[in-house]
């Protein structure tokens with residue numbers, strides 16, 4: 439049987455298996471789900487073995503395990519592809535906004551709804567099924583393949599870089615391959631060539647050593663919540679330009695040629711507003727929405743707390759207040775350097791009436807990948823053949839820090855071969871994967887590997 443026909447013939451089983459995978463609540467950030475994360479790793483191991491990988495191992499890290507698999511039978515004359523994916527997911531909260539339960543995969547029309555459907559279990563599983571299709575129809579893969587699937591991507595991959603550094607031989611390859619991004623539309627294939635980086639901090643402002651009465655002390659005690667808000671307000675202007683000194687020093691400017699190219703990317707402003715759920719866009723006026731979200735840095739408060747937030751009024755002046763702040767970075771902003779810059783600035787603008795603590799939660803570098811490699815051309819042809827239309831090269835605003843690690847530690851470029859859609863609701867309620875893209879993903883990977 440032809441390899442692509444095999445995929446078509448077994449499509450229902452592939453979908454059922456993906457649904458099993460999605461039933462495991464592998465939420466990496468919650469200690470209560472530690473065993474579920476491991477269960478997802480074990481599930482993957484079983485399916486990698488069943489797909490034909492002769493060597494599969496669940497490898498321990500100080501945190502959640504890494505699933506490693508290898509199939510090198512194509513021989514030394516053929517390239518080795520290193521596939522990366524992640525089997526952990528974000529928490530499903532807020533739960534009451536889900537139309538179907540997050541860990542009960544539900545097919546509505548062509549969309550499979552579940553946490554992790556698109557990010558990244560559905561996309562990671564594409565590679566397992568592509569391998570199976572090769573194995574069952576040709577008995578072998580056309581190239582050598584190594585896989586690492588991690589269980590800590592959604593918490594900033596704290597153990598991945600040390601793992602890669604310690605296992606460079608195990609991971610040695612010619613090209614990286616990741617399906618954890620999206621294309622532009624059902625019939626609009628795209629290849630991502632740049633990702634943003636991330637620096638993520640938690641700031642705590644400490645005032646009185648206990649909560650005090652806002653009537654008795656208000657006006658004479660500097661309220662940490664008020665202070666925190668004033669400090670945050672000094673981090674950017676009303677149009678989103680970050681006002682931390684030095685923040686833009688290492689930002690790689692967009693060349694006029696790249697701006698002209700980005701301007702040609704089909705962009706439906708009305709659809710974008712609808713997807714985002716906003717009436718109007720916002721941000722640096724000198725840049726387009728696409729440039730602002732992919733090629734310019736951004737600073738956002740992700741959460742803020744302190745004081746009384748239950749129903750009703752309580753007249754209290756809280757002893758401390760905190761905020762989580764993320765900074766999306768662009769090449770060549772270095773996450774550690776940016777974190778130090780922000781920390782120093784926060785300390786500098788803090789009034790003497792409070793103490794400020796800054797915690798570095800995690801970070802990751804952005805990346806730009808080569809577009810002129812033979813592997814990129816093979817990816818281009820694979821998308822074009824599967825979707826009946828040439829893919830467009832775009833930048834993306836999300837982060838996949840391992841791309842920079844592959845470049846720096848393993849010396850390899852990565853192909854970002856994603857199959858999600860812009861409205862997949864990643865990290866949000868009602869995440870879904872457009873199932874025709876699951877099958878097209880398997881087809882594209884098969885064509886890519888055959889064409890390398």
Ligand code: BES
Nearest residue numbers: 557591592594618619620802834836837
């Ligand atoms: N798959 C996403 C990143 C993504 C989504 C890139 C869409 C491009 C298009 C990934 O799983 C993710 O969410 N990454 C985190 C990384 C962080 C925790 C270091 C992110 O971007 O917030």
Ligand code: ZN
Nearest residue numbers: 557592864865
């Ligand atoms: Zn994610």
